[in-house]
Amino acid sequence: MRGPKASGVILAFRAAKQCARFGFALVGLARLSTIANSLYTALADSTARAAAFITFAVTASGIGSAFWGLVAGVIATQAFKNKT
Numbered sequence: 001m002r003g004p005k006a007s008g009v010i011l012a013f014r015a016a017k018q019c020a021r022f023g024f025a026l027v028g029l030a031r032l033s034t035i036a037n038s039l040y041t042a043l044a045d046s047t048a049r050a051a052a053f054i055t056f057a058v059t060a061s062g063i064g065s066a067f068w069g070l071v072a073g074v075i076a077t078q079a080f081k082n083k084t
Contacts, residue, residue, distance in 0.1 A: 051076035
């Protein structure tokens with residue numbers, strides 16, 4: 001495929017890619033208030049604040065880390081509970 005048709009297809013793919021990026025950014029902004037509210041609720045209790053932050057940090061570290069975030073949260077909760 002050569003000529004004007006090929007350049008039109010390439011431009012269409014580039015435009016679709018930019019549209020998808022904008023959509024992902026819009027979805028990320030929409031989820032920002034949910035994440036902020038969840039963090040506020042989790043960190044409101046001063047007795048479990050450190051464990052909640054550790055859980056969030058481990059879970060936010062990447063894809064597939066929800067399990068490890070849960071494990072780290074349980075370990076942190078037990079460690080801080082035994083410390084006090």
